[in-house]
Amino acid sequence: MKPRLNIVTLGVSDLKRSRDFYRDALGWEPGQGSDNNIVFYGQGGIVFALYPLNDLAEDANLPPGRSGFPGVTLAINMDSKEAVDQLYRQITGNGGTPLVEPRETFWGGYDCYFADPDGHTWEIAWAPFWKFDEQGSLLLE
Incomplete structure (x- = not known):
C-alpha cells in the first residue's frame, strides 16, 4: 500500500459558524456528503x-x-508573495484571527499565520523552490 494522507478532520465547537467561516474567508463550498453533522471540502x-x-x-x-498550541499547523501554499498578502487580508477580513503578519522567512520564502474560529492554526506561504502541477498540488522535486 502506498502511504497517502486522505482526510484531515478538524473538531469544531460550532459547525455552522465554521462552515460559514471557510465559505466566507476562503470561498470553499461544501462537497458531496456534507450535512448538518459534518462538512467535507x-x-x-x-x-x-x-x-x-x-x-x-x-x-x-x-x-x-x-x-495552547497543539503542535500542528495546516498550510495553504500560494504562487506569489502578493497572493499570500491577498489571501491573508481576505481571511482576516472574514473572521480569521491574525497571528503573524506576512513576512520574509529565514528559509527564503514568505509566510503568515492566522487562526480559524476554533483556534486551529493555519499558515499561508510562498516558497520559491516549490512548484505546482496542473491541479494545483505541490510537487516535491
Missing part, C-alpha cells in the same frame, strides 16, 4: 472535513479539551 486529492469537537473526541476515545 475537496482539496485536490485530500478531503478536508469539519466535525463537532465533542463527537470527534468521543470517536477517538479522547477528552475534548484543547489548550
Whole structure:
C-alpha cells in the first residue's frame, strides 16, 4: 500500500459558524456528503472535513479539551508573495484571527499565520523552490 494522507478532520465547537467561516474567508463550498453533522471540502486529492469537537473526541476515545498550541499547523501554499498578502487580508477580513503578519522567512520564502474560529492554526506561504502541477498540488522535486 502506498502511504497517502486522505482526510484531515478538524473538531469544531460550532459547525455552522465554521462552515460559514471557510465559505466566507476562503470561498470553499461544501462537497458531496456534507450535512448538518459534518462538512467535507475537496482539496485536490485530500478531503478536508469539519466535525463537532465533542463527537470527534468521543470517536477517538479522547477528552475534548484543547489548550495552547497543539503542535500542528495546516498550510495553504500560494504562487506569489502578493497572493499570500491577498489571501491573508481576505481571511482576516472574514473572521480569521491574525497571528503573524506576512513576512520574509529565514528559509527564503514568505509566510503568515492566522487562526480559524476554533483556534486551529493555519499558515499561508510562498516558497520559491516549490512548484505546482496542473491541479494545483505541490510537487516535491
